[in-house]
Every structure is written in C-alpha cells, then in structure tokens.
Amino acid sequence: MTNRANNIYMTAPDAKVMTVFEHQRLTALDFVHVSDFHWLMAQEFTVFTIKRKQRQWQLKIGHYIGVILLPSDITLEILPKPIASNESTRAQRQPHSYKSAQNSDIEKTRQWVQHMLSDLINSHDHSHNKLPNTKNLGQFSNQLTLLPIAAASTLPLSDWLLRQFLQRLNHHQPTKHYQPQTYNQVALQGRLLIKEQLRYNSMQPHKFFCESSVLSQDMLGNRLIKKALTLLTPLLPELISPKLLQAWQQVPTLTHHEMQQVDAIYNQAKRQLAIQPLQAQKRQVAQQLVDMAYWLLRQSTAATGHSIDPQKPFKQNSSQLRLCLLIDMNQAFEQWASERIASMFTQVSGKYRPLYQTQRVWLSDTQGQARLSIRPDLLIYKIATDEDSHHYPYTTSMLDDPYGQGKYSHVIDIKWKHLSHAAAISASDAYQLTSYAQAYQAGQVWLVYPVQDDERPPIALIQQTDSANNADNGPKHAQLWLVPFNVMTGTINSGSLRELNVI
Numbered sequence: 001m002t003n004r005a006n007n008i009y010m011t012a013p014d015a016k017v018m019t020v021f022e023h024q025r026l027t028a029l030d031f032v033h034v035s036d037f038h039w040l041m042a043q044e045f046t047v048f049t050i051k052r053k054q055r056q057w058q059l060k061i062g063h064y065i066g067v068i069l070l071p072s073d074i075t076l077e078i079l080p081k082p083i084a085s086n087e088s089t090r091a092q093r094q095p096h097s098y099k100s101a102q103n104s105d106i107e108k109t110r111q112w113v114q115h116m117l118s119d120l121i122n123s124h125d126h127s128h129n130k131l132p133n134t135k136n137l138g139q140f141s142n143q144l145t146l147l148p149i150a151a152a153s154t155l156p157l158s159d160w161l162l163r164q165f166l167q168r169l170n171h172h173q174p175t176k177h178y179q180p181q182t183y184n185q186v187a188l189q190g191r192l193l194i195k196e197q198l199r200y201n202s203m204q205p206h207k208f209f210c211e212s213s214v215l216s217q218d219m220l221g222n223r224l225i226k227k228a229l230t231l232l233t234p235l236l237p238e239l240i241s242p243k244l245l246q247a248w249q250q251v252p253t254l255t256h257h258e259m260q261q262v263d264a265i266y267n268q269a270k271r272q273l274a275i276q277p278l279q280a281q282k283r284q285v286a287q288q289l290v291d292m293a294y295w296l297l298r299q300s301t302a303a304t305g306h307s308i309d310p311q312k313p314f315k316q317n318s319s320q321l322r323l324c325l326l327i328d329m330n331q332a333f334e335q336w337a338s339e340r341i342a343s344m345f346t347q348v349s350g351k352y353r354p355l356y357q358t359q360r361v362w363l364s365d366t367q368g369q370a371r372l373s374i375r376p377d378l379l380i381y382k383i384a385t386d387e388d389s390h391h392y393p394y395t396t397s398m399l400d401d402p403y404g405q406g407k408y409s410h411v412i413d414i415k416w417k418h419l420s421h422a423a424a425i426s427a428s429d430a431y432q433l434t435s436y437a438q439a440y441q442a443g444q445v446w447l448v449y450p451v452q453d454d455e456r457p458p459i460a461l462i463q464q465t466d467s468a469n470n471a472d473n474g475p476k477h478a479q480l481w482l483v484p485f486n487v488m489t490g491t492i493n494s495g496s497l498r499e500l501n502v503i
Helices: 034-043 086-092 095-121 157-169 194-200 220-235 242-246 262-274 280-303 314-318 329-348 427-440
Strands: 017-021 048-053 056-061 064-069 075-079 177-185 208-216 324-328 352-356 360-364 370-374 378-383 406-414 444-451 459-461 479-486
Touching: 034 056, 064 157, 064 329, 075 095, 075 157, 095 157, 095 329, 157 220, 157 280, 177 194, 194 208, 220 262, 220 280, 262 280, 280 324, 324 329, 329 352, 329 378, 329 406, 329 444, 329 479, 360 427, 370 427, 406 427, 427 444, 427 479
Parallel strands: 017 075, 406 444, 444 479
Antiparallel strands: 048 056, 064 075, 064 324, 177 208, 352 378, 360 370, 378 406, 459 479
C-alpha cells in the first residue's frame, strides 16, 4: 500500500493490520478494500468525525486508541500520535531514512502503549488508588504480564490482546456445576415430583415426572468467555491447537438479548463463580477470563455507532458484534502518569499521600452557593511528621485538614499534548496552574506532558509580579514547573528530585 501524507502503515500487501494514528484523516484511497471505508462511514463510530473536503469524504480520528476489526478481516490499529524525539527528528530530515523512522515510531509506540495498558490494568491498590474513568480497564485482568520487549515491539495491539486472552484460556477449562433438570419420561430417574406427576400424568401412568441433578457447563461465566472467544475468532492463528478450542465447542454463547444486559450478566457470573467449589488458583484464572471477556464485550458494544447502512436492516446490523476496542487517550495517559508519579512520591517517603482527581469548590457567591469547582489530576498531601503518617487516614478529609497536621506539597496537572519548548504552553494551561497554586497553597504546581526520551529536563516557570507590591512579608508564589514524562520508561525526567521538592 502506498504511504500517503497521513502516514498510513501496512506491514505488507497482504497484511492483516492497518496502523494509523489519532487525529489523522482517512479517505477511501487509504484502504486496501474500499468497502471497509464505507463500512466505517456507515457505523458512525464515536471515534470518527465525518467530514467532506475537496469533494471527498474523510474520517477524522479523534483522541482515541484501540483496534477495530473491519469486514475484510483487516484490523484497524489506532495508535497515539507520535511524540517527536531528537532521533526521529533527525531521521525525518533525511528522506531515505523517513520510512525506517516511521517503522521505528510504530514499534516504540506499540511497546509503551502495551506498558501503559498493563500498568492501568495491574493497579496494585484498588482500595484507595482506584482512579476514575477506569471502569472498563479495571474489569480486565489483574494478572496481565508484559511480553518480552523484543516481541512486544513489533506486536500489534490486537495480537497483544489476543495473546493475553489465550494465555488465560490455555490454563482454564469450562467450569461445571450441578443444576436441576426435569424430565417426563418412561423411566424413573432422580426424584419423583408428586405435584407435577398428578397434574401431567394422571392419564398416562407409565410416565414419571422427575427431577435430577446434571453436571452442566451452561454457566454464565462460561458463556461470557465463549462470546469473547467468538469475538476474537477472526484473529486466531491458523496453527492454534484444536484442543484449546475443543473444550468450548459445546458451551452455549450469549444471545443478542443477553448482550443487551451484559452488565447484569457479568455481575451474576461473578456471584456464580464465588460459590463454586474450586481451588483458589483455578477460581482466580476463571475470574480473570470472565473479567477480560466482559471488558472485550462491553467495549465492543459501547463503541458502536448508529449503523445507518441502508443496504442492511437495522436488526441484522445491530446483532453483528465485531471486535472494537476504543480507549480515550487523554484519560488513559492522565491515569497512567498519575499512578506512576504517585508511586514515586510514596516510595520516596511515607509522609506523602496521593489524591486522585479530588474535586473541591473554588468560587462561591455571597450566599455560599458553589459557582465553580476545580479538580486537579493529582494532589500530593504531605503529613507533618513521621508519627502522624501512621494514624492520619488516607481520605478526602485532607482537603479540610481540621487538625493542621500537614499541607499540600504538590498540585499536578497532566496533559496528553506535545510541548516542543517552554514557550509552547498555552495561556489557559498557565492560568490553570496559577489557579491551582492559589487554591491549594501548595509549594509546587506541575504541568506534566509526554516525551519519548530522557534528554529534556523539567523547566521552572517564573511568575512576573509588580515589584512595588512584592514586599518581603507578602505571600510567596508557588513554583510552577513543566515536567516531562518519559513514556518509554514510565517515569518523569526528574533531573534533581530535591529541586522538585520531592525529597
């Protein structure tokens, strides 16, 4: 496939993965099969904006990443927009190195995106550190493992997800349980039901209305897993072991009506698993598979659009569930960086307490009615002494601090946007930082943004004030910092932690 200005990437003419980046514009000429483009147009997925430009239709990708299985069985892989690094910038100045730089960008991006998703999914503390907007991610598995870097660097997101699913499936067989079944037959089997016998067999005494317990695989957890397996079937490699799938052939899948109630089905499936007489390890693997199956199905049903294809009836179109996983990149990066930075603070000292997206009233009217609230991505609260850190609770009551035991040391705002230099900060971001500084009286306020190397250090922003009003006994301004977050390592380019007032 010819690479256009959009930098559409196909690994080979017969490739099964079409890789694009968020915020790109796609036209029919970018697709191997034009029918795939028309199908995307008809689905009206929320990730795309339909535009008409230069007498042709375009699909503009929003701030999402993920995978969509197209009707041609080619997987559309949407990756985060490339983050410029010195290495890729130098390569793009040389025309003969552009293609290799593009390939390198895709491999690096796949690697750190898988790292990010694994971190979000494997959040170690769900009691206090559970972040908002992770309902779907949180339902995945808490035991996902990163693939080796050499393999992960070239593995598309769809194949990575498939491997994670198959790893669990390889160590799990359909769960069985005894359930009662009734029969009206000539042989007595199990317990005779007297009431039903008199009602149905008074004129045919040669039959027996009886009930017996039968070992069955018809459990909601099994059916969720089977439905997810059906969803992933087009991605399965041809050389996959038949034994892996054979055990699931007799398991019924979820109906279309049940898929409309998948949340309730999932909760009921968890309750069924909890009472099954399973070993702890087998129960854990089963729960992981049910969680992952629910995540796959829930994402795929939530992402679909209105299906306005006039050539297909609505009922037929709505019942055709295809793999479609779309993740808001703004939220994902904010959550990942929040967890990583919070972990850095808590490792440095037990005095630090992270608070995620905690809302508080900032402006009120004269009657005390709230008019404007603020909610930073991450607040770092610092207990005054080591003794206080043992008994001071980790709650949002820290916002009021009734005992005067500590203070806010850092207010951190996280943006999924590229800043080429300090002057690139927008006025709205700068106003937001100064508002946070005023509201929380914190020592430092950070604006965290993504980079792809460790060469760029944090940059301090100096507030210019009127010297006549800047008396020695006046209020001190918080330190404002632009702090780069290296997506390749999942850490901030800290330079000196002491300079950032972390130590």
